[in-house]
Amino acid sequence: MNVVEASDLGKRYGGTWALRDCTLEIPAGRVTALVGPNGAGKSTLLNLTVGLTAPSAGAVTVLGGLRAGSPAALDGIAFVAQDTPLYKTLSVADMIYITRSLNRGFDTAYARARLDELGIPPTRKAGKLSGGQQAQLALTLALARRPLLLVLDEPVAMLDPIARHDFMATVLAAATDDGVSVLLSSHVLTELERVADYLVLLARGQVRLAGAVDHLLASHGQTSLEELAMAYLREQPPAVTR
Amino acid sequence: MTALTRPARPDSGDTRLRPVPWRRMAGVTWRQHRFALAGAAVLLGALAVWLWIIGTPLHHAYAAAIACHPASSAACQDLVGNFNGINDLLAGATTPGGVFLQLVPVLIGAFAGAPVLARELETGTFRYAWTQGFGRWRWALGKLVLLAVVLAAATGACGVVVSWYYQPYFGSVNQALGLDQISPLVILFSLRGLAFPAWTVAAFVIGALAGMLIRRVVPAIVATLAVYAGLAVAAAGFLREHYLTPVTTSSANVPGTGWIISQWWTKDGRFAFAGSPPMNLINQFCSSPPSGQGKPSQGTFAQCLAQHGYTMWTSYQPASRFWPFQRIEGGWLLALSALLIAATVWLVRRRAA
Numbered sequence: 001m002n003v004v005e006a007s008d009l010g011k012r013y014g015g016t017w018a019l020r021d022c023t024l025e026i027p028a029g030r031v032t033a034l035v036g037p038n039g040a041g042k043s044t045l046l047n048l049t050v051g052l053t054a055p056s057a058g059a060v061t062v063l064g065g066l067r068a069g070s071p072a073a074l075d076g077i078a079f080v081a082q083d084t085p086l087y088k089t090l091s092v093a094d095m096i097y098i099t100r101s102l103n104r105g106f107d108t109a110y111a112r113a114r115l116d117e118l119g120i121p122p123t124r125k126a127g128k129l130s131g132g133q134q135a136q137l138a139l140t141l142a143l144a145r146r147p148l149l150l151v152l153d154e155p156v157a158m159l160d161p162i163a164r165h166d167f168m169a170t171v172l173a174a175a176t177d178d179g180v181s182v183l184l185s186s187h188v189l190t191e192l193e194r195v196a197d198y199l200v201l202l203a204r205g206q207v208r209l210a211g212a213v214d215h216l217l218a219s220h221g222q223t224s225l226e227e228l229a230m231a232y233l234r235e236q237p238p239a240v241t242r
Numbered sequence: 243m244t245a246l247t248r249p250a251r252p253d254s255g256d257t258r259l260r261p262v263p264w265r266r267m268a269g270v271t272w273r274q275h276r277f278a279l280a281g282a283a284v285l286l287g288a289l290a291v292w293l294w295i296i297g298t299p300l301h302h303a304y305a306a307a308i309a310c311h312p313a314s315s316a317a318c319q320d321l322v323g324n325f326n327g328i329n330d331l332l333a334g335a336t337t338p339g340g341v342f343l344q345l346v347p348v349l350i351g352a353f354a355g356a357p358v359l360a361r362e363l364e365t366g367t368f369r370y371a372w373t374q375g376f377g378r379w380r381w382a383l384g385k386l387v388l389l390a391v392v393l394a395a396a397t398g399a400c401g402v403v404v405s406w407y408y409q410p411y412f413g414s415v416n417q418a419l420g421l422d423q424i425s426p427l428v429i430l431f432s433l434r435g436l437a438f439p440a441w442t443v444a445a446f447v448i449g450a451l452a453g454m455l456i457r458r459v460v461p462a463i464v465a466t467l468a469v470y471a472g473l474a475v476a477a478a479g480f481l482r483e484h485y486l487t488p489v490t491t492s493s494a495n496v497p498g499t500g501w502i503i504s505q506w507w508t509k510d511g512r513f514a515f516a517g518s519p520p521m522n523l524i525n526q527f528c529s530s531p532p533s534g535q536g537k538p539s540q541g542t543f544a545q546c547l548a549q550h551g552y553t554m555w556t557s558y559q560p561a562s563r564f565w566p567f568q569r570i571e572g573g574w575l576l577a578l579s580a581l582l583i584a585a586t587v588w589l590v591r592r593r594a595a
Binding site for chain 2: 050051052054071072074075077078079081082083085086087088090094097098099101102103104105138145
């Protein structure tokens with residue numbers, strides 16, 4: 001099963017294409033890194049995947065052929081948006097209540113245990129938590145929905161190194177222990193090195209490179225994800241066949 | 243780090259999903275909007291208590307005045323004067339109290355309605371709300387309908403107290419006894435009966451739509467106040483008097499509870515003039531008061547002109563039309579609100595992130 005399938009997918013805002021001619025298959029059971037410079041179309045591709053926005057051209061399906069944004073797709077995908085938006089005036093317990101109410105399945109016991117372990121008190125207002133705690137709360141709420149696919153948009157961009165490490169450890173645990181497919185975007189490559197085993201490289205609204213990390217490294221003679229990505233972003237050669 | 247040991251999804255492979263139940267929206271809406279709802283409850287509660295406090299002596303004074311016999315006695319006239327003198331604050335739509343009362347629907351509507359969507363868009367939390375399993379258009383519809391129903395119930399209850407307060411002014415015996423009398427179709431019509439909840443819901447929905455279009459809370463509140471003011475002025479100034487065809491009469495005894503729309507005069511079956519008699523006509527026929535002394539009143543001019551072959555016509559809306567008018571106004575406001583809710587939900591559904 002492919003968790004994301006895009007064919008000739010495009011999105012235009014006004015006169016400019018944020019994403020165009022995107023044809024892509026992301027297999028299930030992977031931690032996929034969506035990499036590219038600012039303005040490359042990463043957020044646009046993720047917003048299309050979670051159904052927040054509709055394509056201008058082409059089509060995108062998720063979780064083995066479901067229309068992005070359809071009820072079944074919403075049910076199976078958990079999304080943590082950029083800057084981890086939360087209702088700042090609500091308590092942590094209220095955020096748990098609201099997320100549980102808005103979804104068919106929600107593992108309250110998991111959410112409580114996880115937040116307890118992180119030292120996040122349920123009575124604290126979400127807006128009073130540190131940046132790292134807010135990110136962890138958003139991630140915990142997403143994982144407690146027991147998603148098939150977890151989508152994260154620039155999840156660590158605003159976090160300090162320790163918070164980044166802790167956040168990525170949680171993501172990796174979900175992927176390895178529970179088989180959750182993960183799709184995360186970032187322009188910070190070093191954070192992805194440890195966790196990603198599948199890479200999609202975007203630049204100027206187009207897919208430059210896509211494939212399993214070990215396969216890509218072997219076929220391009222590079223030793224690290226960062227070197228591979230940098231080489232492609234500098235030269236911007238045409239997309240290779242997968 | 244604890245292992246994320248979680249049970250397998252019980253419904254894996256189940257392609258026919260049952261949607262998240264609508265009733266779950268109740269708790270979500272309450273947690274997100276409890277401050278707005280509590281604010282509305284405090285405002286309406288304070289208003290009801292205040293009306294009760296100032297309304298109780300008014301009702302007592304009215305009961306004493308109409309129970310007094312004989313009506314022409316000095317003691318009774320004192321009681322009538324007592325009742326007529328009690329009501330400065332709220333007797334008219336343009337008194338300070340009346341103006342404040344007329345702001346209540348739009349204050350509640352704008353401050354509860356504008357943030358519902360604007361705050362989500364302003365802070366980015368729509369990316370959270372619209373990607374939950376509930377579904378974004380259901381989320382918007384559930385929230386708007388629920389809040390509208392709660393606000394309608396609260397303002398409907400408060401409207402009963404407003405109606406109670408003004409009841410003494412609508413008595414049919416008032417005119418004969420010299421007690422102040424007001425048409426129930428005129429005095430704060432939009433704050434009684436069905437109209438109060440209908441106007442509040444309309445303001446709330448205008449606020450929600452403005453928030454969806456403008457995407458910022460404060461400008462959306464300002465836009466709501468402006469649009470509502472235009473709608474309220476149009477309804478009170480132009481629309482309301484046309485709900486039903488006015489009754490036209492040439493009798494001089496138009497009931498004091500009637501809402502007079504216009505007056506004009508005819509002579510020999512032809513239109514003579516509208517409104518008050520022009521000065522030249524008065525000077526020609528009625529330069530000296532027909533009988534007795536003292537300042538001539540409108541009534542003495544009317545008698546004088548009638549003697550010279552003029553007939554006064556009055557078109558008015560009788561007080562008995564209060565409920566038909568309430569149903570018409572409540573009906574079109576609720577239809578408008580339903581239309582605006584549909585438009586808002588449609589915008590939520592199609593809006594690009």
